Amino acid sequence: MTSSTNIVAGNWKMNTDVTSGVRLASSVAAGAVAVPGVQIIVAPPFVSLAAVRDALAGSSVGVAAQNVHAEDSGAFTGEIAPPMLVGLCDYVIIGHSERRQFFGETDESVGRKAAAALQHGLRPIVCVGETLDERESGRAVEVIRRQVVAALADLDPEAAGSLAIAYEPVWAIGTGRAATPDIADQIMGGAIGSTIAAVLGTDVASETPLLYGGSVNPANAAEFAAVPSINGALVGGASLDAATFLEVAAAFSSRNQ
Numbered sequence: 001m002t003s004s005t006n007i008v009a010g011n012w013k014m015n016t017d018v019t020s021g022v023r024l025a026s027s028v029a030a031g032a033v034a035v036p037g038v039q040i041i042v043a044p045p046f047v048s049l050a051a052v053r054d055a056l057a058g059s060s061v062g063v064a065a066q067n068v069h070a071e072d073s074g075a076f077t078g079e080i081a082p083p084m085l086v087g088l089c090d091y092v093i094i095g096h097s098e099r100r101q102f103f104g105e106t107d108e109s110v111g112r113k114a115a116a117a118l119q120h121g122l123r124p125i126v127c128v129g130e131t132l133d134e135r136e137s138g139r140a141v142e143v144i145r146r147q148v149v150a151a152l153a154d155l156d157p158e159a160a161g162s163l164a165i166a167y168e169p170v171w172a173i174g175t176g177r178a179a180t181p182d183i184a185d186q187i188m189g190g191a192i193g194s195t196i197a198a199v200l201g202t203d204v205a206s207e208t209p210l211l212y213g214g215s216v217n218p219a220n221a222a223e224f225a226a227v228p229s230i231n232g233a234l235v236g237g238a239s240l241d242a243a244t245f246l247e248v249a250a251a252f253s254s255r256n257q
């Protein structure tokens with residue numbers, strides 16, 4: 001697929017406090033001016049969203065939440081509803097494998113969350129990815145197709161143009177063992193692109209940015225950026241240092257220009 005939007009997002013996970021988060025975001029913003037042609041996004045923990053938003057005011061760097069609930073309000077102790085995020089961030093990461101693995105998220109809940117986010121004008125970055133066991137038993141494509149179909153199931157096709165999908169193979173996350181560009185292309189240009197096209201049509205498929213995530217760093221980012229089906233990266237560990245993160249973003253800066 002050939003979305004012209006390049007996105008490099010830093011998922012800070014459960015790292016940084018408000019003070020260090022603001023410092024990191026400010027450093028990213030200062031360096032982002034030298035990285036044209038890429039939508040750079042940072043995803044701090046919920047408690048830092050307001051402070052990071054303020055620190056990034058006037059910069060091109062976007063803000064994402066790391067999760068959202070599917071309901072607008074209610075008795076869901078500890079959860080954050082989509083309307084609460086409006087004004088705090090533009091994007092929300094949904095269905096990260098750590099949430100699927102440790103917090104019971106399912107294909108079905110990911111679909112509901114994505115639809116709810118879009119209804120409130122938040123842009124979902126939906127994560128999909130197979131485990132090592134699923135890959136080694138030859139089920140990677142089947143798993144990815146199932147996850148993408150479920151993620152798109154409840155979406156309003158009119159709003160679906162604001163969606164991004166991140167392919168994050170579970171075995172590549174935090175392991176230092178990134179997927180090869182070939183594997184990423186097979187899944188992204190192949191399984192994900194064709195599944196979006198089948199569910200939402202070829203126009204949406206061609207507009208949906210596809211990000212690769214899993215041990216992306218400055219040493220391997222250019223290899224991913226060279227693959228036409230890969231429109232950007234979702235970066236974990238390497239996003240916690242501004243200079244390192246900006247090096248990854250720079251690798252995507254010259255694509256499609």
Ligand SMILES: O=C(CO)COP(=O)(O)O
Pocket residue numbers: 011096168172173174175176213214215216234235236237238
């Ligand atoms: O999970 C990830 C981003 O969401 C990837 O994490 P790492 O870049 O640390 O492997």
